[in-house]
Amino acid sequence: MTTAHTNQSVPEHRPQISRRALLKDSAAAVVASALLSARAAAGEQPIPGASSDSLRKGRVIDCHAHLTHRSRSTWETDDRKLIEAADKLGIGQLCCSMLTPHRPATADGFRECNQWTADGMRRFPGRVLGYCYVNPGYGREALEEIRRCIGDRGFIGIKLYNEYTCTEPLVFPIVELAIKLDVPILHHASHSHYFVEDQPRMSDGGHLAELARRYPEAMLICAHISGGGDWEWTIKALRHAPNVLLDTSGSVTDEGTVEMAAAVVGVDRLVFGCDSSMTAGVGKIRGANLSTQDKEKILGENMMKLLRRRKP
Amino acid sequence: MIVDVNAYLGHFAFRRLRHNTAAALLALMDSKKIDKAVVSSAGSITYRNAQAGNEEVAAEVRGHRDRLIPFAVINPFYAGWQDDLKICHEEFGMAGLRLYPNWHNYQFSSSCCRELVNAATERGMVISIPIRVEDNRQRSWLLNVPDLPLEEIVELVKAYPKARFILLNGIGYTGCPLGRKDNGLPSNYAIELSRLSAVLANELGQLITNLGTERVMFGTGMPFNYPDPALVKLEVLDASEADKEKIRSQNAMAWLQL
Numbered sequence: 001m002t003t004a005h006t007n008q009s010v011p012e013h014r015p016q017i018s019r020r021a022l023l024k025d026s027a028a029a030v031v032a033s034a035l036l037s038a039r040a041a042a043g044e045q046p047i048p049g050a051s052s053d054s055l056r057k058g059r060v061i062d063c064h065a066h067l068t069h070r071s072r073s074t075w076e077t078d079d080r081k082l083i084e085a086a087d088k089l090g091i092g093q094l095c096c097s098m099l100t101p102h103r104p105a106t107a108d109g110f111r112e113c114n115q116w117t118a119d120g121m122r123r124f125p126g127r128v129l130g131y132c133y134v135n136p137g138y139g140r141e142a143l144e145e146i147r148r149c150i151g152d153r154g155f156i157g158i159k160l161y162n163e164y165t166c167t168e169p170l171v172f173p174i175v176e177l178a179i180k181l182d183v184p185i186l187h188h189a190s191h192s193h194y195f196v197e198d199q200p201r202m203s204d205g206g207h208l209a210e211l212a213r214r215y216p217e218a219m220l221i222c223a224h225i226s227g228g229g230d231w232e233w234t235i236k237a238l239r240h241a242p243n244v245l246l247d248t249s250g251s252v253t254d255e256g257t258v259e260m261a262a263a264v265v266g267v268d269r270l271v272f273g274c275d276s277s278m279t280a281g282v283g284k285i286r287g288a289n290l291s292t293q294d295k296e297k298i299l300g301e302n303m304m305k306l307l308r309r310r311k312p
Numbered sequence: 313m314i315v316d317v318n319a320y321l322g323h324f325a326f327r328r329l330r331h332n333t334a335a336a337l338l339a340l341m342d343s344k345k346i347d348k349a350v351v352s353s354a355g356s357i358t359y360r361n362a363q364a365g366n367e368e369v370a371a372e373v374r375g376h377r378d379r380l381i382p383f384a385v386i387n388p389f390y391a392g393w394q395d396d397l398k399i400c401h402e403e404f405g406m407a408g409l410r411l412y413p414n415w416h417n418y419q420f421s422s423s424c425c426r427e428l429v430n431a432a433t434e435r436g437m438v439i440s441i442p443i444r445v446e447d448n449r450q451r452s453w454l455l456n457v458p459d460l461p462l463e464e465i466v467e468l469v470k471a472y473p474k475a476r477f478i479l480l481n482g483i484g485y486t487g488c489p490l491g492r493k494d495n496g497l498p499s500n501y502a503i504e505l506s507r508l509s510a511v512l513a514n515e516l517g518q519l520i521t522n523l524g525t526e527r528v529m530f531g532t533g534m535p536f537n538y539p540d541p542a543l544v545k546l547e548v549l550d551a552s553e554a555d556k557e558k559i560r561s562q563n564a565m566a567w568l569q570l
Contacts, residue, residue: 192451
């Protein structure tokens with residue numbers, strides 16, 4: 001790795017996929033693009049609790065991204081490539097977590113990941129926003145880690161994976177703390193019509209809807225509708241769960257996914273994400289038959305609204 | 313000019329497809345500036361008698377042959393496939409095939425498949441092979457059709473050096489001989505890009521380096537897929553405009569004699 005990574009601001013390159021291109025197919029794209037540029041030029045409000053003040057209206061925010069675990073020798077290059085890909089695709093911010101290579105994660109394992117995520121936030125200031133990843137099974141240690149990451153390190157939310165189904169009581173204290181801290185939880189989820197042996201405690205949209213009913217004030221994000229099995233099932237399962245947002249990430253590019261999600265749960269509950277499938281993520285939104293305004297909401301406004309709920 | 317080598321018409325058994333008539337697909341193509349598309353029947357993937365889907369496609373593309381290039385879905389395990397092949401080629405003017413061994417329950421190594429590949433090659437037909445139809449994680453409770461193993465494709469291209477194959481909806485080629493430089497395989501196959509990464513691992517770029525620009529073709533998988541992800545890949549690809557033009561259209565046009 002040759003490029004300097006320490007505490008240096010990453011210059012924003014002109015993206016190859018312009019904002020206008022991302023919104024294209026929408027009649028008002030040109031107007032909206034001009035408006036957004038004007039807003040950005042006028043200066044924008046910082047997001048309370050975000051790691052930098054650079055989260056601005058009009059920015060494209062990838063709500064589901066990952067930095068590379070350092071057990072992988074290429075981690076530094078991989079992280080740099082992620083930012084370069086975001087540059088090319090016009091993605092302003094990446095909400096990143098880092099997962100342990102083997103799960104269930106140990107407390108030391110998730111603390112190490114979060115330490116490295118915090119380092120990623122320093123290496124790419126204003127580009128990388130951090131999710132604090134914990135295994136709820138570690139109870140007090142998990143809660144302490146969340147408090148440390150959100151309170152001291154400027155993380156923007158919590159990432160939960162598949163160690164526990166989200167409706168298990170062990171998870172509730174995490175949700176209650178997230179409510180107290182006013183931060184979202186991005187929850188790994190999938191629904192397949194068969195038992196996924198290597199993820200026996202996988203949550204799905206139905207579980208998240210149940211959790212949302214128990215905690216209507218929680219801000220939950222159901223991960224990767226386009227990488228989580230039967231997306232039609234997931235969208236329908238979440239129709240009546242207004243405090244669950246759906247993240248559009250995943251490698252699946254099935255035509256009509258975004259439009260169905262918008263029709264069933266409403267466009268205000270959709271947040272753009274890639275989960276490392278970068279061109280798929282961007283292409284789906286670009287291809288969706290939605291208005292420019294709706295795409296603006298999905299690409300960044302909805303996530304920004306969520307993040308702005310946190311008190312300074 | 314953009315030529316999509318991976319498009320479909322008709323209904324799919326497990327999910328509603330939009331833009332799946334000739335008129336609707338052409339409208340979608342217009343909106344994305346895609347000039348021509350190779351189409352086959354989505355219905356034939358699950359029809360017992362695949363020829364019924366070929367007949368539907370032949371009827372749909374009538375009057376649009378300047379833009380829609382029909383391919384036949386042939387199941388070599390089904391009665392009368394030789395007649396179907398002859399009709400598809402000679403009467404319907406279908407320039408190539410799409411094969412679904414896992415969906416139609418046969419193997420590339422089976423004698424009937426050998427016969428079909430040889431017959432199609434004799435006719436100068438291109439043989440396209442979708443590595444998958446849809447992501448297996450979202451499969452119906454009724455069936456489990458795994459992706460085609462790339463190792464089987466390696467054996468296939470080796471066994472039929474005179475045949476011409478287009479591999480669709482695949483990924484991970486660089487992890488097997490198909491995508492490696494100097495792999496000793498005949499250069500009788502091209503790889504379609506709809507699922508390849510163009511950033512991060514950038515498998516698309518690696519394939520161009522390893523195999524040459526001539527071996528990569530543009531495809532979207534529409535209307536199963538949004539066409540835009542494939543278009544975005546080409547836009548962000550680090551390649552010369554001349555190379556992009558080969559991928560966008562020239563390679564496919566040469567193979568399909570358009």
